[in-house]
Amino acid sequence: MSWWPFIANQWAWLFLLLVPLVIFYFLKLKRPRLDIPSLALWRSVLNDQRVNSPFQRFKRNILLLLQILLLVCLVLAAMQPFVPSGADRANYLPILIDTSASMAAVDGEGRSRLDEAKLEVRKLIDNLLPDQRLCLISVSSSARQLTDFTDNQRVLRDALDRLEVSQVASRLEDALRMTQALARTVPIETAVLYSDGNVPAEIDFELPFQLNYQQLPPAGKNIGITALNARRSDTRWDVFVRVEGTKAAPGVDEPPTSAGVALLQNGKELANEMISLAAGQSQRIVFPVETAGAGMLEVRLKPEGFDALASDNIAYLDLPVGRPLAVFCPVELESYRHALRGNKDVLLYPSGEGESKAASYDLVITDRKVDADLEAATFLFVGIVPDDLAKLVHMEEALAQVIDWQRSTPLLQHVLLTDLQIADRPVSAEGVRDRDYEDLGYEILAQGRTGPLVLRKESAGRTALYILFHTDRSTLPYRVGFPILVSNAVQIAMQQAGLSEIRGQQTGVLPPRNLKPETVYQVQAPDGSVSEAPSATDGTLSGVAAPAIGRYTIREGSTSVASIGVSLLTVSETSLATVEQLQFRELSVGVAGTMLKSDHPLWGAFAAVGFVLLLVEWWYFQRRPVRAQRST
Amino acid sequence: MELTATQAQFTTLLDNDVLARLEKMRLMPRRRLTNRSRGEHHAAKGGTSTEFADYRDYVAGDDVRYVDWNIFARLERPYVKLYRHEEEMHVVSIVDASSSMQFDGKFEKARQLAAAFGLMGLMNVERVSTFVCNHAGREPLFMPPCTGRVSRRRLFDFLEKIEGGGDFPIDQAVEAALRRHRGRGIVVLLSDFLTFGDLERPLNMLFSAGLEVFAVQILAPSEIDPEVTGDIRLVDCESGHTVDVSSAGDLLGIYQEHRLALEEELGILCRQRSGRFLSISSRDPLDWVLFDLLRRKGWAR
Numbered sequence: 001m002s003w004w005p006f007i008a009n010q011w012a013w014l015f016l017l018l019v020p021l022v023i024f025y026f027l028k029l030k031r032p033r034l035d036i037p038s039l040a041l042w043r044s045v046l047n048d049q050r051v052n053s054p055f056q057r058f059k060r061n062i063l064l065l066l067q068i069l070l071l072v073c074l075v076l077a078a079m080q081p082f083v084p085s086g087a088d089r090a091n092y093l094p095i096l097i098d099t100s101a102s103m104a105a106v107d108g109e110g111r112s113r114l115d116e117a118k119l120e121v122r123k124l125i126d127n128l129l130p131d132q133r134l135c136l137i138s139v140s141s142s143a144r145q146l147t148d149f150t151d152n153q154r155v156l157r158d159a160l161d162r163l164e165v166s167q168v169a170s171r172l173e174d175a176l177r178m179t180q181a182l183a184r185t186v187p188i189e190t191a192v193l194y195s196d197g198n199v200p201a202e203i204d205f206e207l208p209f210q211l212n213y214q215q216l217p218p219a220g221k222n223i224g225i226t227a228l229n230a231r232r233s234d235t236r237w238d239v240f241v242r243v244e245g246t247k248a249a250p251g252v253d254e255p256p257t258s259a260g261v262a263l264l265q266n267g268k269e270l271a272n273e274m275i276s277l278a279a280g281q282s283q284r285i286v287f288p289v290e291t292a293g294a295g296m297l298e299v300r301l302k303p304e305g306f307d308a309l310a311s312d313n314i315a316y317l318d319l320p321v322g323r324p325l326a327v328f329c330p331v332e333l334e335s336y337r338h339a340l341r342g343n344k345d346v347l348l349y350p351s352g353e354g355e356s357k358a359a360s361y362d363l364v365i366t367d368r369k370v371d372a373d374l375e376a377a378t379f380l381f382v383g384i385v386p387d388d389l390a391k392l393v394h395m396e397e398a399l400a401q402v403i404d405w406q407r408s409t410p411l412l413q414h415v416l417l418t419d420l421q422i423a424d425r426p427v428s429a430e431g432v433r434d435r436d437y438e439d440l441g442y443e444i445l446a447q448g449r450t451g452p453l454v455l456r457k458e459s460a461g462r463t464a465l466y467i468l469f470h471t472d473r474s475t476l477p478y479r480v481g482f483p484i485l486v487s488n489a490v491q492i493a494m495q496q497a498g499l500s501e502i503r504g505q506q507t508g509v510l511p512p513r514n515l516k517p518e519t520v521y522q523v524q525a526p527d528g529s530v531s532e533a534p535s536a537t538d539g540t541l542s543g544v545a546a547p548a549i550g551r552y553t554i555r556e557g558s559t560s561v562a563s564i565g566v567s568l569l570t571v572s573e574t575s576l577a578t579v580e581q582l583q584f585r586e587l588s589v590g591v592a593g594t595m596l597k598s599d600h601p602l603w604g605a606f607a608a609v610g611f612v613l614l615l616v617e618w619w620y621f622q623r624r625p626v627r628a629q630r631s632t
Numbered sequence: 633m634e635l636t637a638t639q640a641q642f643t644t645l646l647d648n649d650v651l652a653r654l655e656k657m658r659l660m661p662r663r664r665l666t667n668r669s670r671g672e673h674h675a676a677k678g679g680t681s682t683e684f685a686d687y688r689d690y691v692a693g694d695d696v697r698y699v700d701w702n703i704f705a706r707l708e709r710p711y712v713k714l715y716r717h718e719e720e721m722h723v724v725s726i727v728d729a730s731s732s733m734q735f736d737g738k739f740e741k742a743r744q745l746a747a748a749f750g751l752m753g754l755m756n757v758e759r760v761s762t763f764v765c766n767h768a769g770r771e772p773l774f775m776p777p778c779t780g781r782v783s784r785r786r787l788f789d790f791l792e793k794i795e796g797g798g799d800f801p802i803d804q805a806v807e808a809a810l811r812r813h814r815g816r817g818i819v820v821l822l823s824d825f826l827t828f829g830d831l832e833r834p835l836n837m838l839f840s841a842g843l844e845v846f847a848v849q850i851l852a853p854s855e856i857d858p859e860v861t862g863d864i865r866l867v868d869c870e871s872g873h874t875v876d877v878s879s880a881g882d883l884l885g886i887y888q889e890h891r892l893a894l895e896e897e898l899g900i901l902c903r904q905r906s907g908r909f910l911s912i913s914s915r916d917p918l919d920w921v922l923f924d925l926l927r928r929k930g931w932a933r
Binding site: 035044 | 894
């Protein structure tokens with residue numbers, strides 16, 4: 001343990017150079033010769049007690065002293081001392097930088113939170129010691145490793161300069177898992193997170209290392225659009241816009257913020273409304289839009305006064321073409337067809353007017369396995385056990401009762417299943433638990449005594465609802481809730497088809513689209529960049545990243561296939577709410593009391609002092625030429 | 633024209649006008665150290681010159697020719713008149729011609745002063761001799777005693793021809809000169825007195841030899857106010873010995889103290905032996921030294 005921390009202690013042997021320095025100084029000292037008449041006076045001067053005093057001895061060899069100091073400074077610079085920050089030093093330090101949308105929020109000086117984070121990280125990079133390696137990781141809805149663990153300050157600075165805000169919400173799990181993965185290759189004891197605090201408070205992750213949570217100073221007040229959706233009402237759409245603002249700081253009475261909300265359709269303004277929003281409150285505005293065809297809506301918020309975040313002031317909504325719901329239901333299921341006929345927005349197949357089938361359906365209600373091949377977004381299978389559940393459950397001819405059901409699930413909302421008599425009894429195989437169904441992607445909506453009664457499975461833009469027992473062999477069709485059940489299925493299908501209610505798309509990933517199978521599409525981002533995305537074998541185009549706010553255009557060659565507008569629409573990001581405590585599975589991490597201080601290297605200071613000593617020595621040696629009258 | 637002017641000079645050491653003024657000057661020794669030979673200096677004892685000195689009571693055996701009869705007539709008591717005895721005084725110059733005097737016109741100044749003191753002696757009918765000391769171990773160059781105005785040429789020729797250089801210390805030079813010198817009077821020491829030897833002994837010898845010391849220390853400006861700094865190696869021009877001095881500029885204060893202390897010590901040594909001491913710079917104008925400084929100090933009139 002040394003009294004002063006050095007990085008390169010091995011260079012201490014350079015102090016041995018002091019010995020040859022002193023030797024060579026006295027051996028090789030080049031003194032200018034000066035002939036004088038007699039040394040008598042100078043001898044007596046040098047014999048004077050004052051000349052030989054310690055101070056005068058020091059002055060006599062001041063050049064040697066300067067050279068020793070110069071060498072000491074250079075050796076110390078080579079040993080690379082540093083001022084310890086007081087914190088434990090980490091040789092490998094991952095830096096997690098929040099780049100979510102809220103990091104673009106600016107303060108009164110116009111500096112964004114990301115700029116603040118960059119300033120802090122740049123200090124770390126500037127004070128990087130040679131044995132330290134930093135790794136920059138961008139954290140938004142996903143994680144992105146910007147650099148490997150490196151001590152190359154140029155690489156780190158370049159990566160930091162390229163860092164930009166992603167218009168998505170924060171999600172820390174990916175970044176922490178990435179750090180965990182990095183910890184398998186290098187020893188990581190601590191990771192540093194720079195964030196504005198606008199992150200989820202609960203994180204499903206077990207921290208294998210310490211997390212230093214550095215919260216940046218808060219930004220100013222903000223107002224933004226947090227929700228945009230539309231609901232079909234007969235021949236028109238009701239567009240709902242929710243605008244929220246940040247909460248005022250405790251003890252601060254902030255005046256309400258005024259803003260104008262404009263609704264535009266295909267670039268043309270349809271409506272405009274002024275709102276006044278108190279701090280921390282929200283307001284919903286409804287705009288009726290009379291249209292039967294498709295339309296691209298755009299809502300713009302124009303705050304009056306300071307607004308920290310600009311990205312949440314715009315939102316997009318794509319209205320679909322209005323049409324009736326295409327439902328296929330075999331004639332054998334008369335009870336369902338009867339219930340469907342009461343809904344005027346439903347086009348029932350096969351109809352009694354000769355139309356036996358359509359190219360695609362929005363909803364298929366069937367008790368035949370063969371109808372599973374029909375092209376539809378929503379299926380309601382009655383009395384059918386899926387093939388992948390054949391090993392888990394089988395049907396027995398016995399009475400069954402509903403033990404419990406999810407009353408809030410869309411299919412069973414307002415449907416009372418109490419005392420329902422069922423002649424078919426689903427029986428789970430021995431040892432099969434609910435977890436086994438969930439592992440296969442099924443969600444149990446209604447549970448019988450011996451096994452599940454109603455299941456739901458979501459896959460690739462397709463919703464499949466399974467009623468394992470046949471309703472004709474139960475009292476369900478005679479219950480008041482049966483038409484409600486059918487109506488719920490229709491509502492699910494309408495939502496799935498986007499016919500009844502649509503929501504504005506959030507940034508992150510574009511919603512899946514059913515397009516041509518195995519076709520490569522070009523996706524043009526709002527900034528004009530184009531990327532390619534292939535569709536799957538079933539024609540589903542999914543997983544297209546949409547980190548920026550604006551319209552994404554999907555093209556097949558030069559033909560535009562779809563245009564999807566995405567916007568932030570996140571309450572947490574707009575509210576700029578901060579989390580003081582991150583709750584992990586087993587522990588919680590609070591905000592660090594002070595900003596992270598890095599070890600301050602001193603080699604530069606020692607090198608500068610050495611340079612100054614060199615100049616002083618040069619000046620001292622050359623300050624005045626020796627002048628004396630020579631003999632003639 | 634310049635050649636004509638040069639040829640008109642009586643000597644290269646002194647200008648003609650300086651010579652003219654010097655011929656009217658006379659050395660002023662404190663002690664009356666004269667030789668028995670008759671000269672123009674009054675001896676301390678009574679003599680037979682025409683210049684009255686004092687009266688004393690007549691005693692039996694005195695020559696009655698010296699009784700002042702006028703006094704006897706008035707006082708009726710015989711008194712004998714005493715007259716000064718004018719004897720010859722020896723003026724010897726010892727010129728330090730060692731290498732240390734070869735700096736900054738010191739030797740030139742020493743030759744000029746030697747010529748000036750010698751001329752004053754000659755013009756006052758004193759016996760003038762000169763020793764020039766340069767190389768240690770050798771006999772000093774010697775100009776035998778001469779007197780009278782006619783010896784001027786001889787004196788100047790001797791001083792003009794001598795060459796400097798050598799390692800003769802002034803203390804040893806005095807002793808070597810005294811081995812040849814005979815006679816009482818004045819000794820003019822022209823040197824920088826920068827020697828490692830003891831000056832007390834030669835001064836005592838001069839005092840014992842009946843010579844009143846007129847010591848003139850001639851220093852170069854670089855010795856009075858040296859401009860040195862930094863780390864230097866000083867080389868003694870006579871011995872070749874060296875001394876390394878660091879931060880020489882910081883030692884100048886101490887150097888001045890030691891230089892002044894040496895002057896003070898030399899002055900005390902001379903005064904204790906009824907001598908005189910003077911320190912001048914080789915750059916001091918000769919006129920000022922001869923006609924101002926020497927007169928103010930009472931060395932000559």
